[in-house]
Amino acid sequence: MNTTANKSDDEICEIVSFSVGAQEFGIDIQSVREIRGWTEETVLPRSPHYVRGVINLRGAVLPIVDLAARLEMGPSEPSARNVIIVTQINDQLVGLLVQSVSDILSVNKSQIQPTPDVASDLAKNFVRGVLPSENGMLSLIEIKDILPVELGEAA
Amino acid sequence: MDMEEIKQTFFVECEEQLAELESGLLEMEAGEADSETVNAVFRAVHSIKGGAGAFQLEQLVSFAHVFETLLDLIRGDELEASADVVRVLLRAADVLSDLVNAARDGTEADESVWQPMKAELDQFINSNGDTSPSGAESAEDEVPVQDGPDEFGFEPIPISLDMFETEDDEAAGEYTVRFRPTRELFQSASEPLFILRELSGMGMATIECDTSNVPTLDAFDPTASYLGWTITIRGVENKDSLHEPFDFVEDQCELEITAIASGEATGALEEVSEDDLSPPVLEEIVTSPAEIEVEVAADAEMADEPKVQAQVSDAPAKVAEPSKQSANAAPATIRVDLERVDRLINLVGELVVNQAMLSQRVVEAGLTETSSVMMGLDELEQLTREIQDSVMAIRAQPVKTLLQRMSRVVREAADATGKIVRLRTEGESTEIDKTVIERLADPLTHMIRNAVDHGLEMPEKRSKAEKSEEGTIELSAAHRSGRVVIEIKDDGAGINRDKVRSIAVEKGLIGADAQLSDNEIDNLIFLPGFSTATEVSNLSGRGVGMDVVKRSIQALGGRISISSRPGHGSTFTMSLPLTLAVLDGMVVTVGGQTLVVPLTAIVETLKPKNSDVHNMGCDAAVVAVRDSFVPLIEVSEKLAFGEERTNPSDGVIILVETDEGKQNALLVDSIQDQRQVVIKSLEVSYGHIPGVAAATILGDGRVALILDVGELVQHVPGSSLNSDQPMMLEAS
Amino acid sequence: MTESTMAAEVIKLPEVLDLNALEALHTELLSKRGVHLELDASAVSGLGAQGLQLLLSASETWRLDQKSFTVSGAGDEFVSAVSMMGVDADVLCLDGEEHE
Numbered sequence: 001m002n003t004t005a006n007k008s009d010d011e012i013c014e015i016v017s018f019s020v021g022a023q024e025f026g027i028d029i030q031s032v033r034e035i036r037g038w039t040e041e042t043v044l045p046r047s048p049h050y051v052r053g054v055i056n057l058r059g060a061v062l063p064i065v066d067l068a069a070r071l072e073m074g075p076s077e078p079s080a081r082n083v084i085i086v087t088q089i090n091d092q093l094v095g096l097l098v099q100s101v102s103d104i105l106s107v108n109k110s111q112i113q114p115t116p117d118v119a120s121d122l123a124k125n126f127v128r129g130v131l132p133s134e135n136g137m138l139s140l141i142e143i144k145d146i147l148p149v150e151l152g153e154a155a
Numbered sequence: 156m157d158m159e160e161i162k163q164t165f166f167v168e169c170e171e172q173l174a175e176l177e178s179g180l181l182e183m184e185a186g187e188a189d190s191e192t193v194n195a196v197f198r199a200v201h202s203i204k205g206g207a208g209a210f211q212l213e214q215l216v217s218f219a220h221v222f223e224t225l226l227d228l229i230r231g232d233e234l235e236a237s238a239d240v241v242r243v244l245l246r247a248a249d250v251l252s253d254l255v256n257a258a259r260d261g262t263e264a265d266e267s268v269w270q271p272m273k274a275e276l277d278q279f280i281n282s283n284g285d286t287s288p289s290g291a292e293s294a295e296d297e298v299p300v301q302d303g304p305d306e307f308g309f310e311p312i313p314i315s316l317d318m319f320e321t322e323d324d325e326a327a328g329e330y331t332v333r334f335r336p337t338r339e340l341f342q343s344a345s346e347p348l349f350i351l352r353e354l355s356g357m358g359m360a361t362i363e364c365d366t367s368n369v370p371t372l373d374a375f376d377p378t379a380s381y382l383g384w385t386i387t388i389r390g391v392e393n394k395d396s397l398h399e400p401f402d403f404v405e406d407q408c409e410l411e412i413t414a415i416a417s418g419e420a421t422g423a424l425e426e427v428s429e430d431d432l433s434p435p436v437l438e439e440i441v442t443s444p445a446e447i448e449v450e451v452a453a454d455a456e457m458a459d460e461p462k463v464q465a466q467v468s469d470a471p472a473k474v475a476e477p478s479k480q481s482a483n484a485a486p487a488t489i490r491v492d493l494e495r496v497d498r499l500i501n502l503v504g505e506l507v508v509n510q511a512m513l514s515q516r517v518v519e520a521g522l523t524e525t526s527s528v529m530m531g532l533d534e535l536e537q538l539t540r541e542i543q544d545s546v547m548a549i550r551a552q553p554v555k556t557l558l559q560r561m562s563r564v565v566r567e568a569a570d571a572t573g574k575i576v577r578l579r580t581e582g583e584s585t586e587i588d589k590t591v592i593e594r595l596a597d598p599l600t601h602m603i604r605n606a607v608d609h610g611l612e613m614p615e616k617r618s619k620a621e622k623s624e625e626g627t628i629e630l631s632a633a634h635r636s637g638r639v640v641i642e643i644k645d646d647g648a649g650i651n652r653d654k655v656r657s658i659a660v661e662k663g664l665i666g667a668d669a670q671l672s673d674n675e676i677d678n679l680i681f682l683p684g685f686s687t688a689t690e691v692s693n694l695s696g697r698g699v700g701m702d703v704v705k706r707s708i709q710a711l712g713g714r715i716s717i718s719s720r721p722g723h724g725s726t727f728t729m730s731l732p733l734t735l736a737v738l739d740g741m742v743v744t745v746g747g748q749t750l751v752v753p754l755t756a757i758v759e760t761l762k763p764k765n766s767d768v769h770n771m772g773c774d775a776a777v778v779a780v781r782d783s784f785v786p787l788i789e790v791s792e793k794l795a796f797g798e799e800r801t802n803p804s805d806g807v808i809i810l811v812e813t814d815e816g817k818q819n820a821l822l823v824d825s826i827q828d829q830r831q832v833v834i835k836s837l838e839v840s841y842g843h844i845p846g847v848a849a850a851t852i853l854g855d856g857r858v859a860l861i862l863d864v865g866e867l868v869q870h871v872p873g874s875s876l877n878s879d880q881p882m883m884l885e886a887s
Numbered sequence: 888m889t890e891s892t893m894a895a896e897v898i899k900l901p902e903v904l905d906l907n908a909l910e911a912l913h914t915e916l917l918s919k920r921g922v923h924l925e926l927d928a929s930a931v932s933g934l935g936a937q938g939l940q941l942l943l944s945a946s947e948t949w950r951l952d953q954k955s956f957t958v959s960g961a962g963d964e965f966v967s968a969v970s971m972m973g974v975d976a977d978v979l980c981l982d983g984e985e986h987e
Binding site: 040041042043044045046047053054055056059060061062063092093 | 504505508748749794795796835836837839840841844845846847850852856857858859860
Binding site: 341355362370377378380 | 906913917920936937941972
């Protein structure tokens with residue numbers, strides 16, 4: 001399905017929905033490169049607590065971000081059942097560790113509601129909108145801020 | 156090939172011509188030029204002009220024409236190449252380069268620059284009493300004899316060469332014959348010995364045997380052919396006679412006969428016109444059709460750099476001459492798309508990983524060491540290594556062009572600042588991976604500008620200090636312990652430590668009462684935020700600070716440091732990895748993690764006893780190694796791999812030495828293995844981690860980090876590794 | 888470096904070193920790996936490229952095995968063939984010169 005025409009409100013976008021903890025999230029499929037199972041990472045010294053390390057993605061080195069930890073929901077204890085969503089942020093590939101991927105939804109942009117004004121900084125920083133979903137509510141994540149810009153120098 | 160591609164090729168060749176031009180002019184400046192140099196310089200400009208004509212690049216043609224005319228006078232000994240003249244020529248070369256770039260980019264060159272330059276050249280020509288119209292449209296009239304081919308613009312240099320080659324070359328009759336029989340030759344009962352005998356009877360011959368392909372007995376096949384010969388023979392009347400001994404075996408061997416000193420391949424004596432499709436060199440190669448690919452490969456081995464386009468296709472093929480007209484036979488070369496080379500390198504990298512994984516799995520499957528599978532794997536590893544080395548070598552280029560580019564930077568910087576500067580370069584033939592060379596250009600340019608602008612003093616100040624008015628910058632490149640070391644040394648005033656210190660305090664980079672050693676102060680200039688924007692010169696106007704330079708070097712996997720002597724000058728030292736792709740390393744376990752330590756840094760490994768370890772202060776320790784005490788660094792602790800501290804007697808010590816020669820003892824849990832690994836950049840996929848140089852993928856498919864030993868040991872033992880935080884903050 | 892306590896085994900080379908002879912020699916050499924070896928070339932009438940490369944291979948193999956390898960009794964024709972083919976006599980330890 002492709003995005004149709006003119007008014008941005010009528011535009012359809014495809015969202016990959018997934019769960020982290022007990023919550024549901026989604027990201028625009030355009031940033032998603034692939035989805036794979038979790039494998040144990042090689043730890044990176046002195047990295048932020050939400051960067052679990054790096055894994056081998058067909059010969060390339062892929063950093064893995066624990067989304068739960070990033071959203072301050074507590075670190076994950078992943079197993080083979082967890083899923084890595086490989087996303088592209090600018091020129092970088094980053095793998096997001098999530099619990100499981102649910103579905104791919106076609107969503108009309110007009111259906112996206114603005115982020116509710118809650119006290120959580122996190123919500124404000126990372127969530128760019130919410131959607132009603134089968135299981136309740138789905139928060140749309142803005143990928144760009146997942147990895148801070150000065151990542152390399154974070155001590 | 157379409158017009159666009161041909162045009163692109165022309166511009167690539169212009170680059171080469173410009174490099175030749177510059178290098179020749181520099182030789183003239185240094186008084187080291189001979190007539191050959193002057194000819195080469197002339198030819199370079201002449202070629203550019205010719206090609207430009209074909210593409211109707213008017214401005215370029217007209218400027219090049221005047222330039223060439225002046226050079227013609229010089230090579231015809233009608234005008235002396237005095238120092239003044241050469242300086243003018245150098246500037247003209249810079250202008251020519253700008254015009255070429257403008258033509259290539261489709262922009263307009265700065266008229267206010269090139270028109271006056273052209274007029275200046277004209278002046279030299281006219282003051283010589285020569286009647287050369289400076290209007291360049293009728294270019295053909297002015298250009299010396301070998302005019303015809305010019306119109307087509309594709310003339311390879313060999314044409315002009317014919318005119319200037321000493322006629323003696325052919326008469327001297329010195330040739331190199333390369334002969335390598337195939338197994339078919341033996342099958343047909345021919346005997347190389349007899350051929351060699353016959354050949355050596357034809358003149359004064361020296362015979363060299365290449366035995367490098369002879370395998371050990373276990374791999375030896377008596378029906379195969381492993382030997383090759385290189386025969387240098389002198390005093391032969393004509394080249395054709397050299398073919399005679401090989402009459403019966405032409406199809407059963409690789410044969411190449413080249414003349415020495417004229418640098419030409421056989422049959423290139425006639426004008427190579429547009430119609431000449433197969434370069435003469437290939438003639439020899441086509442002796443044994445089945446061997447064509449092998450021959451080219453063999454030639455590629457002998458060649459130095461990709462230069463010639465040896466396409467046997469519609470396009471006029473060319474035999475590009477080695478630009479140095481020295482007495483070497485023309486190396487056969489081909490020009491290859493860089494993308495293809497990169498793809499090849501990536502594939503070879505994957506091959507290495509795959510081969511490692513395969514070996515690992517075989518071991519895990521429980522096959523014994525001596526089984527034929529294991530032996531086959533060993534051979535595979537050897538082969539893979541060789542392929543990798545060969546492929547890496549393709550990308551390695553001499554730094555010569557980079558160093559030469561710097562001389563222009565120095566000229567311009569000197570002009571802009573009113574200083575008198577001389578650039579000396581050393582180690583032009585040092586080879587570095589092409590990408591590294593490209594990414595070094597900017598940082599080097601910046602450092603050189605810096606050296607001229609801030610390092611060197613004004614001439615009056617220098618003579619007051621009893622130094623020569625002319626300042627010298629020495630730029631050198633060399634291979635040292637598995638890395639490339641580049642140094643920029645100036646004999647200027649050195650770092651003004653007081654000033655640097657006060658700026659750093661002013662910018663909040665260090666505490667006002669911080670105690671710093673001289674060297675620590677010198678290195679403050681690399682801190683982000685340090686750049687002295689207060690000193691805006693029209694040179695450093697872009698405001699790029701030394702911290703950006705340092706970051707660029709680090710991104711290449713390199714290190715940079717500075718040392719300075721007040722009144723005497725400063726030296727920047729950069730150390731870079733030889734290749735961005737591959738590394739020999741020791742695979743170790745640290746804190747449960749697998750790491751790789753570059754072999755080049757390792758001096759030896761030891762199994763320490765607790766009694767050898769001594770504490771110093773509260774946080775530091777040393778280990779006794781024979782007669783000295785070496786600082787002990789616990790790697791797991793340095794990299795914060797967890798709480799557990801390794802008991803020295805339970806672990807292994809790897810003694811490492813940094814580029815500067817300092818030794819440290821790294822304590823690791825155990826050593827797993829030693830192998831060659833493919834380097835995967837971490838910068839690109841993640842960012843810079845202090846103490847980590849890069850990552851690699853091991854045989855089991857997992858990522859392992861490669862240690863940056865220099866960074867790891869740099870910090871005060873026991874303190875945390877904070878990137879870009881000056882040590883001083885922790886000194887108290 | 889050779890242990891003079893161990894006497895070298897001797898292989899006598901045939902008069903003609905054609906392909907058949909070389910193949911047989913190759914097999915024999917393989918079986919003799921690991922001992923100090925002397926090749927008696929006194930009967931050899933001529934040496935060609937194929938023979939030379941086998942000798943070179945054997946010489947190198949013995950060097951890697953760190954056992955001595957010498958060629959003794961080489962006649963004029965043998966020596967001149969080696970020289971004409973551009974190989975240094977030392978490489979083959981002609982005239983019993985010892986390897987390192």
